[in-house]
Each structure stands twice: as C-alpha cells, then as structure tokens.
Amino acid sequence: MVREKRRQVAEAPCASMVGVLGVALVAGATIAASKRHDAGLGGSSLAEDATRGQRVSPAVPWRLAAAARCMAAPYRWAESGQQPCLDCAACGEDAFFVARPTAVSASIGIADGVGGWADKGVSSADFAVGLMGKCSEVAESPVVGADPKRLLAEGYERLLAIDGGAPTGSSTACVLTLDRRSGMLKVANLGDSSALLIRSADLAVDLESEAQWHEFNLPYQLEGPENGFVNPHADQPDMADEYSAKVREGDLVILATDGVLDNLFRDEVLDLVREAPSADVGDIADTLVRRSWERSRSLQDTPFGIAARRAGHKHVGGKEDDITVVVGRVERDLQRPEK
Numbered sequence: 198m199v200r201e202k203r204r205q206v207a208e209a210p211c212a213s214m215v216g217v218l219g220v221a222l223v224a225g226a227t228i229a230a231s232k233r234h235d236a237g238l239g240g241s242s243l244a245e246d247a248t249r250g251q252r253v254s255p256a257v258p259w260r261l262a263a264a265a266r267c268m269a270a271p272y273r274w275a276e277s278g279q280q281p282c283l284d285c286a287a288c289g290e291d292a293f294f295v296a297r298p299t300a301v302s303a304s305i306g307i308a309d310g311v312g313g314w315a316d317k318g319v320s321s322a323d324f325a326v327g328l329m330g331k332c333s334e335v336a337e338s339p340v341v342g343a344d345p346k347r348l349l350a351e352g353y354e355r356l357l358a359i360d361g362g363a364p365t366g367s368s369t370a371c372v373l374t375l376d377r378r379s380g381m382l383k384v385a386n387l388g389d390s391s392a393l394l395i396r397s398a399d400l401a402v403d404l405e406s407e408a409q410w411h412e413f414n415l416p417y418q419l420e421g422p423e424n425g426f427v428n429p430h431a432d433q434p435d436m437a438d439e440y441s442a443k444v445r446e447g448d449l450v451i452l453a454t455d456g457v458l459d460n461l462f463r464d465e466v467l468d469l470v471r472e473a474p475s476a477d478v479g480d481i482a483d484t485l486v487r488r489s490w491e492r493s494r495s496l497q498d499t500p501f502g503i504a505a506r507r508a509g510h511k512h513v514g515g516k517e518d519d520i521t522v523v524v525g526r527v528e529r530d531l532q533r534p535e536k
Contacts (some may be wrong), residue, residue, distance in 0.1 A: 238258040259377045259444065261303035263525035264479035265293045266486045270456070270517045271494050287351050289519030291454050292325040292368075296336035298377065302343035304336035305374040305523045307390055309454040311418050324356075324366030324421045331355040332372060343376035345385035350434035353419050357427065367420040370437070371406065371452050375527065380444045382527075388416035389455045393466070397447030397527075400471050402463065404442045408455075413508035416455075448527040449474075449481070456520035457485060459501035460492040482524040489520045 269289035290310030296303070308329050311323025332352030339345040347374045356363045369388025376382075384392040386406040394404035408419040420431040449470065457466070469484055492499060493515035505512035 202468070223257070240360040254322035255266050256435040256527050257300055257377045258526050259303075259375060259380050260298065260530050261305070261375045261450070261525045262478055262528055263295045263303075263305050263523055264477070264482050265295055265523045266479070266482040267291055267293065267306075267519070268490050270519050272517050273519075288322075288521055290320060290322040290368075291456070292322070292329040293452075293521050293523050294329040294333035295523065296333045297468055299337065299339060300337070300378060301339070303375045303501040303525075304333075304343075304345070304348060304373065305450075305525060306332050306336075306345075306349075306370065306454060307452045307454055307521050307523055308368040308370045309388065309456075309519070309521070310366055311388055311416070319365050321366030321368055323364035325368040325527060327356050327359070327364055327421075328368060328370060328419065329350060332370075336374070343374040343381065343383060344407045345374045345383050346434060346437055346439055348372055348374065349385050349387070349437060353434050356483070357421070362425065363421040365421050365423050367418040367431075369416050369418050369454075370434075371410055371448060373452060373525075375444065375525075380527075382442050382444045382450065384440040385434075385437040386440070387432065387434065388418055391451075391453050391455070391458045392440065393449075393451040393453075393463075394442055394444075395449040395451070395467070395470060397445060397449070397474070400467065400474055401461070402467065403448075404440050405463070406438060409436075409438060413504065413510070444527045446527060446529050449478075450525040450527070451485070452523040453485065454519065454521045455501075456493065456516075456518035457489045459516045459518060460499050461485075461490045462500055476525040478526050482522045485522045485524070486520050489522075493517045493520070 207494045218336055268286035269287040273289055290312060291308065293307045295305050306329055308325040310325035312321065314321050332348055335341060335348050341351055349370055369390050371386045371392055373384045373388040382394065384406055386392055387409060389408035389410060392406040395400055396403045417432045417436060419434065420428055466485065469488060470481060496514040499515050501516040502512045502514065
C-alpha cells in the first residue's frame with residue numbers, strides 16, 4: 198500500500214500535532230568528516246557538518262564539497278520536552294548520506310520517511326536511515342559509477358536483502374551524483390523531496406526536480422516489507438525521474454526534503470543563497486533549515502498551504518515537518534594526488 202504522508206493539513210500550524218520523537222542516526226553511511234560549533238534554535242548547539250574534501254589528479258578535476266543539516270519537526274520537540282537544536286542527530290524520520298568520493302563519482306542523498314505508518318505504530322525512520330546507509334555503501338564502491346538511479350536501485354535491493362529483512366516503513370528518496378571526470382551531474386528523484394542546481398555565474402536555478410505525487414500529499418515512495426511480505430504494487434526505483442546538467446566551477450547543489458520547499462518558496466531559497474553565495478556550504482544548509490523551521494510554525498502563506506487549498510483542503514500557515522538539507526559546491530582541483 199502506498200501510504201499518505203501524515204499531518205497533511207491543519208487549521209493552524211500547531212493544531213493536534215501528535216507524534217513520537219524519533220532520532221535518526223545515519224547508520225552505515227559516511228556522513229561526517231568534521232564537526233563545528235554553530236548556534237542552534239533555542240540556544241547553542243554542536244551542528245553536524247558532513248563536509249567532504251579530497252585532493253585529486255588532473256584526470257579527475259571535479260569534486261563536491263558538501264554539508265548536511267537536519268532538524269526534527271517542532272511537534273517532536275514539544276512532546277519530548279527538549280530544546281530544538283541543529284545537532285542531536287535529530288532528523289525525525291528524515292535521513293541523508295554524504296558518501297566518501299571515489300575516483301569516478303561524488304554522491305549525496307536524502308530520504309523522507311513517510312509518517313502514515315505511525316497509524317500502525319511504525320516509524321519510517323529506520324527504513325529511511327537504512328536506505329541511505331545502503332545507498333552510501335553502494336556509492337563508495339565501484340558498482341554503479343555516476344548513475345544515481347542505479348545507485349538508488351542497488352541501495353534499495355541491498356536493504357531488502359539484509360539479514361532479518363528490511364525495516365517496515367517507506368520513504369521518498371533523492372540521490373545526486375557528480376561524475377568527477379566529465380563534470381556531468383545527475384539526479385534521481387522519487388517522491389516529493391527536491392534537487393536544485395544554482396549556477397555560480399548568475400545565481401539562477403538551472404535544474405529543479407519536480408515532485409512525484411499519486412495525489413495531493415501522497416508521494417511516490419520505496420517501501421519495506423510488512424509482516425515479511427513486500428507489496429508487489431509498491432513504487433520502484435526505476436520510477437524515479439532523472440535530471441542531468443554539466444556543472445561549472447562554483448555551482449551550488451541543494452537537496453532538501455519537503456520540509457523546506459513546503460514552507461519556503463523557491464525564490465525565498467534563492468534569496469537566502471544570494472545573501473551570501475560564497476558562504477560555507479554548512480552555513481547555507483544551516484540557514485535553509487532554520488528559516489524553514491521558523492516558517493513551519495508561522496501563519497504566513499506557504500507552498501504547502503497553496504497546494505492544500507487547490508486540492509480542496511483548508512490550511513493556514515506553515516507545515517510542521519522534519520527538515521533535512523544537503524548543500525554542495527562544485528569545485529575544481531587540479532592538484533597532484535596525495536601519496
């Protein structure tokens with residue numbers, strides 16, 4: 198069964214928000230090369246910086262410096278009694294990976310666990326985390342090269358094949374690869390997360406993925422087994438939309454779960470990037486998460502609110518949701534490889 202995302206509409210942004218705090222550690226995924234101190238919402242926190250850098254040869258001139266940030270939905274913090282922060286590994290039911298680059302490719306990805314499983318007492322966090330872990334494992338091997346759809350398919354297949362079976366649940370997925378030899382960037386997007394390519398020359402969007410919905414708030418999703426059985430009618434990785442573009446030095450890529458673009462209009466995202474286009478990628482990701490989180494609790498109109506009303510639902514203000522962002526900057530590095 199394809200499951201609906203939970204908490205789809207509310208009369209006000211904090212009305213009847215019920216859930217359980219879920220802490221999503223990206224087990225098995227290479228996500229952090231360093232940590233740095235940042236100010237978190239509600240106080241000081243240590244933010245997770247998944248920045249990756251490597252020295253490469255002239256034959257492999259491209260690299261992707263990337264950082265990830267996430268924050269669980271406001272209602273999760275309210276129920277836990279904790280102060281919100283950008284650390285705590287608190288992605289709710291979201292997950293991400295920033296893979297160790299190979300000689301061929303650099304890869305990043307995000308997943309958004311579908312909350313509809315909560316009706317059966319299941320959190321999709323384990324499924325989303327497991328999927329991203331397996332995708333990272335594949336990305337760090339020479340199995341698929343710079344092909345995000347194959348990467349997603351292989352990661353999903355490996356998750357279903359683990360001892361004891363894959364976790365019950367489902368999630369959307371958005372995976373990006375950069376061919377480090379040719380500079381060709383590719384995206385595979387299944388569901389309603391988003392990928393943006395922002396050109397360094399004019400800070401305009403040159404590539405933007407489109408959401409895949411069966412109907413309003415019912416995104417395409419990969420699904421784990423329920424009671425030992427995999428739904429034969431479930432969405433599959435080969436249903437992901439594909440996008441591609443040749444990169445230029447300084448281009449920015451953004452992967453974001455729907456907690457971002459359900460609450461911020463695309464032009465608002467661009468305005469935030471344009472305020473400091475040369476900023477550290479971690480700082481850009483931090484800003485996007487903070488602004489999305491703040492908007493999710495406001496009464497301002499949002500993309501989600503507009504979409505809800507078009508679908509015949511009454512909705513006021515932002516959409517409280519888990520928020521995850523991975524930001525990458527394309528760089529050229531013609532240094533000699535380290536010995």
